Amino acid sequence: MAEKTAYTQAAVSGKYDKSSGLLGKYDNVRRFWEDQLTGIFLRPSLNDLVQRKSERMERLRILDIGCGNGDGYDLIMDVNSKDAGIFEYITAAITDDRLQTYVGLDINEELLQQAQAGYGQNPKVQFVQADLSNGLPDATLEAPPFDLYFSSYGTFSHFDTEQTVRLMADVCRHASDGALFVGDWLGRYAYEWQDLWHHPVDQEYWMNYRISYIYPEAERDRHDVATFPLRLLCADEILSMAQAAGKAAGCTLRPVKLFDRSVLIGRHMDTGDYNRHCPKMRYAVNSLFEGYTRTDLESVRVNYVPRPGFDALNHHFEMFFMAVNTLVDYTIALLAHHDPGQGVVGNVPEIQPYYPEPLKETMQAMRRVIEGVGWLQWGDVRANVIEPHLGYCLRKLEMELQQGMGTGHSLCGIFEIKK
Ligand SMILES: C[S@@+](CC[C@H](N)C(=O)[O-])C[C@H]1O[C@@H](n2cnc3c(N)ncnc32)[C@H](O)[C@@H]1O
Known part of the structure; x- marks a missing residue:
């Protein structure tokens, strides 16, 4: 009782x-x-x-x-x-x-x-x-x-x-x-x-x-x-x-x-209440940070839809979301070409000299993380180490590719x- x-x-x-x-x-x-x-x-x-x-x-x-x-x-x-x-x-x-x-x-x-x-x-x-x-x-x-x-x-x-x-x-x-x-x-x-x-x-x-x-x-x-x-x-x-x-x-x-x-990840990105074109980024990034949960990395990409008449804002968001997508694509490629036996990635896509510095740094970081831990056979390193780190890299892009103008939630x- x-x-x-x-x-x-x-x-x-x-x-x-x-x-x-x-x-x-x-x-x-x-x-x-x-x-x-x-x-x-x-x-x-x-x-x-x-x-x-x-x-x-x-x-x-x-x-x-x-x-x-x-x-x-x-x-x-x-x-x-x-x-x-x-x-x-x-x-x-x-x-x-x-x-x-x-x-x-x-x-x-x-x-x-x-x-x-x-x-x-x-x-x-x-x-x-x-x-x-x-x-x-x-x-x-x-x-x-x-x-x-x-x-x-x-x-x-x-x-x-x-x-x-x-x-x-x-x-x-x-x-x-x-x-x-x-x-x-x-x-x-x-x-x-x-x-x-x-x-x-x-x-x-x-x-x-x-x-x-x-x-x-x-x-x-x-x-x-x-x-x-x-x-x-x-x-x-x-x-x-x-x-x-x-x-x-x-x-x-x-x-x-x-x-x-x-x-990138305001709460109304997922509801679409005030912009039906938004991808559900908050759920996707929550998933990146969640232990023992693997994320479809394609869901962390943004297909930005510009609004006519807002050139400066469109330009800013185009650049920002391009950087996000480039990092996500690079991470997908690193995972696809990772050789767990050698602990290295073959066929690494090039980091272009014209990429913004924070993007270059996050791409280099993701490569080092994946090469550093990708060989581990236990503890689901993809879900528990690599994906959270992609989350932190995306956060770094948000912090460093912004101007404090009112473009966030x-x-x-x-x-x-x-x-
Ligand atoms: C968005 S919430 C933020 C709460 C808290 N700072 C946090 O980080 O969770 C806004 C807060 O402002 C308070 N608030 C709104 N109007 C207010 C007013 N006239 N005087 C005092 N507080 C007010 C609300 O009650 C609410 O707690």
Whole structure:
């Protein structure tokens, strides 16, 4: 009887559910690509900040604006201190003893309850309910300044220009010189919503965002899919709001880096809700990262369909997807010609001198990986080593062949507050 109760308890808790990285909020792309890419771009500024604080014998104070269920805490605490050597195992930029406090603000009570359940046992972590559409709440403005004013996964796309400028200006007034602000919006020109590109850029544009991707494809039509407005932006719109906020607060929000996240693998690539031509790249890349699951590499290719009248964007995407396809084709060829007996690849296709540098580097890396491990007879090296590495190479292409213009699902800005 006790046994039955224990199994029932386990089943009801959800902890007994079969887990996979192929679908869901915390799919492989979210963990190995999106969170990591944000962290890699944030790493230099965060390391500088930690260094400056250490030199003053101070610990870090972090404010997460629109924290939801508190995922930003792990994202920040998982950022590496540097490109760690292979032998090191403690690599965090902010070790627990360097953190003074993390405060998460959000309007949504249910999400805050989840956040509290997940992180509330940590005495340095605090969650506060607040509507941020009128700026930072009084209690936050009265607290000592933070060192990092952080947001993630599109939170700032909930605010119009006036609200954004007010919120950023409040951050500027509250912060000390040298603090960091990280804003996270949705990009105006993602391939996954190519149908929406035509809206005039001199006007705010709010898309009707469907969270259709939470349902498996076969079930999507049967559900009443929730929609809500989210603002799409390009780099110029963000920079002009940052300038206005700095001016209002009498300081400067200096842009350190603007970057696109999820150009190739945004969640709506798979739904086709806003561009029926999109290939299901998120599922394909999730599969690359999934252990003991082999991927049809042809499914990781993109047959880009240009939109007439958008020459500069078409040119950018043509080049980017050509690079992706070239790397995938090269990997397919390497696998086809790999000789496990010799541990080498015969008939290697040529790496052309005119290929962009990141493409050349990833092609060379894939060859070294396949020649290095392809001979192993156990542990399914194709599924468990080679395919994940192709995933990381594609991520590198996304990071290095972009301009931070708003061509991804998200557009993030790292700013330094200069007083
Ligand atoms: C896309 S979610 C991101 C959540 C979290 N940062 C993450 O990475 O998972 C946007 C968050 O902004 C919050 N939000 C939207 N409007 C808000 C407002 N007016 N004031 C405070 N929070 C708001 C939502 O409740 C939601 O948690």
